[in-house]
Amino acid sequence: MxxxxxxxxxxxxxxxxxxxxxxxxxxxxxxxxxxxxxxxxxxxxxxxxxxxxxxxxxxxxxxxxxxxxxxxxxxxxxxxxxxxxxxxxxxxxxxxxxxxxxxxxxxSIEWSQYRITWGFEGGTPKALPMTCAICSAVRWSKSLNAPREAKRSSICVS
The missing domain is CATH 3.30.70.580 (Pseudouridine synthase I, catalytic domain, N-terminal subdomain)
Structure with a gap:
């Protein structure tokens, strides 16, 4: 194997x-x-x-x-x-x-090796604060008003 x-x-x-x-x-x-x-x-x-x-x-x-x-x-x-x-x-x-x-x-991938980024078509929505887009996007994605066009990508920064 x-x-x-x-x-x-x-x-x-x-x-x-x-x-x-x-x-x-x-x-x-x-x-x-x-x-x-x-x-x-x-x-x-x-x-x-x-x-x-x-x-x-x-x-x-x-x-x-x-x-x-x-x-x-x-x-x-x-x-x-x-x-x-x-x-x-x-x-x-x-x-x-x-x-x-x-x-x-x-x-079990070590999280310090990756940066998770969120992108929205048409730029960042007005409801999200610009300083903490990742945390806000995660919080917002659990609400009923979550944008359907969100995209996640993991980028190795090590």
Whole structure:
């Protein structure tokens, strides 16, 4: 078993795909392009895939991460192109790379390495204070008046 990480984007109409449906779409797409996925060994076998920081339905992301296990010794050469050919509209694989030493679990990524930014189409809404857009956006996203066009992206600053 070999661990790999895919950096992907979820944009356009795909932002309305729920997290569970995104996991199914990823598994089906990897099966379509004949990626040598590793499956769990339980009664109901499924491909082991895990997304770091799942996006809420209605939000798009330009830098999302998905960990998965493959049975081959290395990531296939044209894996990104093969996945992009079978992905539904709005999903785009950016890169796939192996995880050295098994890698960290995506949920335990050290937060000091990443800066989470929020962007809104048409600029920052007037209701948000300019000094603390991240905290306000998180607080606002839980209200009924949350903008549907919010976009989150994680940028490595280390």
């Amino acid at each position: 070999f661990k790999a990480r895919m950096k992907f984007a979820k944009e356009g109409r795909a932002k309305y795909i729920s997290h569970l449906d995104l996991m199914h779409a990823m598994q089906r797409s990897m099966a379509r392009c004949q990626m040598p996925l590793w499956f769990t060994e339980g009664f109901n076998q499924h491909a082991y895939v895990s997304v770091a920081l799942p996006l809420s339905t209605g939000y798009s992301g330009e830098c999302e991460f998905l960990d998965f296990n493959i049975t081959a010794e290395a990531v296939p050469e044209n894996a990104v192109e093969a996945l992009n050919d079978v992905f539904p509209e709005g999903l785009r694989a950016i890169e796939i790379y192996p995880l050295a030493d098994g890698g960290m679990k995506v949920g």
